[in-house]
Amino acid sequence: MPVGAKDVVKSKVEGSIADRMAAAARELQDQSDPHATVKSAVELLVRNVEGCNSASISLVYGKKRVETPAASDDLAATGDRLQEELAQGPALDTLWEQDSVYVPDLAADDRWPTWGPRLTEATGARSVLTFRLFTIKDVIGALSMYSTEVDAFDEEDKAEGLALAAHIALAVLAAQKIDQxxxxxxxxxxxxxxxxxxxxxxxxxxxxxxxxxxxxxxTQNVKIRFIAAELLRTRELPTAVSRSDD
Known part of the structure; x- marks a missing residue:
């Protein structure tokens, strides 16, 4: 029996990607506790992304140590734990260079010949889609969506996961008390x-x-990255942005 796998087949969530992501963003914003927000984020992924059976948010330190602030169940938690235990997996190498990594068949991917098969054997997981949430010094935040089906994630699933990552990254930063x-x-x-x-x-x-x-x-004569940072911080279009760091 797969560890933590869902027992029911999820029907396609109705509504456009924009509608679903807007509703998910509002739900995240309604959380008053940053740690509760991070936990809600992984649950949102399982509910909103059709191919996703399990999800986790992890912090990877120096390409060696992996912490998991939130996991929807044991399947995702095991996926993160085995990466550290085996010193192998996308969050320890490829994700540091790429925004996202897709493993369509964990049991047969030669990039991580030990981690993938071990994870499949232990949990029944067959595919995983991982996004880099942020990088700060020697730490990255990672968002992983696991499925018990081979090649479970299509382009729409990837788009939905990426859209939610914008909100989840901020929740993780707040929960870890990272303000920069x-x-x-x-x-x-x-x-x-x-x-x-x-x-x-x-x-x-x-x-x-x-x-x-x-x-x-x-119009504000400020670099676009500062406009973007202020929008993500306040959730509103900025009318004036400080140029102190410009």
Whole structure:
């Protein structure tokens, strides 16, 4: 019996990606306790992403030590634990260079020939999609979605996970009492996440969202990454941004 696997087949969640992500973002914002927010985040992933049976948020220190602030169940927690135990897995290497890593078949992926099969044997997990939430010095935040099906995640699942990552990254930073958003999130990720928030809130496409941030940057004479950081911090379009770090 797979450890922590869901016993029911999830039906497709109704509504557009934007609608579902907006509802999920509101639910995260309604949490008053940052640690409760992080726990809610993994539960949201299981509910909102059709291919996801289990999810976790982990902190990886120096490509060696893995901590898991939140996991939806034992399957995801085991996936994180085995990466540290075996010194092998996407959060220990590839994720430091790429924004996301997809393993369509854990039992047959030669990148991590021990971790994948061990995880499948222990939990029944067959595929995993992992996102880098942020990087700060020698620490990264990672968001992992596991499935008990081979090649469970399609492009829509990846888009939904990436959209939620914008909100989850901030929840993790708050829970860990990391306030330096600009240093924790690189500029590319920061701007991408801010575009995601604008898309969800105003129902516009990615091009329009980026154009809006660019226009705010130009009119306020502030670098776009500071506009993005302020939007993610306040959840509102900034009317004035400090240039003290510019």
């Amino acid at each position: 958003y600009e240093s924790a999130l690189d500029s590319r990720t920061l701007i991408g996440q801010a575009c995601g928030v604008v898309m969800e809130r105003y129902g516009v496409d990615a091009v329009s969202a980026f154009s809006l941030l660019t226009r705010l940057s130009s």
